[in-house]
Amino acid sequence: MKDNSRTPELADIFARYGKRFWEENIITAQQFKVMKRIEICCTAALGGHIEACDHCGHTQNAYNSCRDRHCPKCQTLVKEKWLNNRKAELLPCSYFHNVFTLPHELNPFIMINKKIMLGMLFSAVKETLQAFSRDPQWRLEGQLGFISVLHTWNQKLMDHYHLQCIIPAGALSYDRKKWIGARTKYLFKVQSLAKEFQRRYLNKLEKAYRKNSLSFYGKTEMYSNEKHFLKLLAALWDKQWITYAKQPFGGPEQVLEYLGRYTHRVAITNNRIVAIDDGRIRFRYRDRSDENKEKELTLSAEEFIRRFLLHVLPNGFTKIRYYGFLAHANKKTCIKLIRTLIGATTVYEKTLVENVQEMMLRLTGIDICCCPQCDKGKMVYFRPIEGSVYDDTS
Secondary structure (H helix, E strand, O other): OOOOOOOOOHHHHHHHHHHHHHHHOOOOHHHHHHHHHHHHOOOHHHOEEEEEEOOOOOEEEEEOOOOOOOOOOOOHHHHHHHHHHHHOOOOOOOEEEEEEEOOHHHHHHHHHOHHHHHHHHHHHHHHHHHHHHHOHHHOOOEEOEEEEEEEEEOOOOOEEEEEEEEEEOEEEEOOOOOEEEOOOOOOOOHHHHHHHHHHHHHHHHHHHHHOOOOOOOHHHHHHHOHHHHHHHHHHHHHOOOEEEEEEEEOOHHHHHHHHHHHOOOOOOOHHHEEEEEOOEEEEEEEEOOOOOEEEEEEEEHHHHHHHHHOOOOOOOOOOEEEEEOOOOOOHHHHHHHHHHHHOOOOOOOOOOOOOHHHHHHHHHOOOOOEOOOOOOOEEEEEEEEOOOOOOOOO
16 A cells, blocks of 8 residues: 655665565575664664653654664764865865776675675775876876775666775875875876776785685575686676776865765665555666666565665675875874965865754754744753664664
């Protein structure tokens, strides 16, 4: 039966069809936890508190959120706090945007070796970019700084593993006495980057295989045999790998706009879900092959959930990483130094210190502490809501 009372959400899909899915399919403990957390996010199952108006006495329930990074409800505040910190780290230069994509032939292997193979993606890209920045032919000969963001999906929720890198247009000399500006149109040639990325990743993959670090079962079981694995490796060496350079950002403001849209994105947001009806899910997507037109796709609930679970990351896996002079150990001193070396007179925004109420007021213009009944009083903590029905440790 179709629910017309409100806009459908991802939580509704898991509430209606989740139990049947995990009873009929093999899923990991982490995937199960993600499904349950999203299903009960901001409900009594997670507990919360009752708040009351200090003017009229009106009361309302305030339920806890699940705080899972795969949950579409829980990313807005996390994203804003992260962006707020990045504002204080911007440099007065243009920025480049490079994308490194793994071949789809590796998808079945990544699904059962996510921590290892996605970790190798980060390290291969880092090594590739820093090697190019050292090479005299690219006229930098210094240390790059960049942010790498992992995305694992395409618009139809299929597995598509790629790393998006945001790179300031220049390098810090190794003696830290000079800022070396990059070309204005591109940082490095993408064809050359792709070959080096391919070489470094496949060398890491073969090394992991030799050390018996990879798991093989299901579709990949045959590759536990060395003969079959080496045949796959040869095919991957022959394949042209994709490294894409998007148009450079004009300045720090454009970088923040991009980061705000993409860094804390989840596989699908609630506003893309159109309908849940009779075991089928209809959602919107952008067709990259047809001028980025918005279209609709209908999947069975089972297939929709299967695709969503492709993108559950291992517990503790870091999907946003910082390198070079933007690494956590370096940026405090390097950012200030680079700004001085560039010599720009830009006034930099300081990190805002604000609580949730202040942040929501800034973002939405709504005071979440104002009483919705009388519009005069302030909602204050009254008492806890006890009796959570979900144990996340089980």
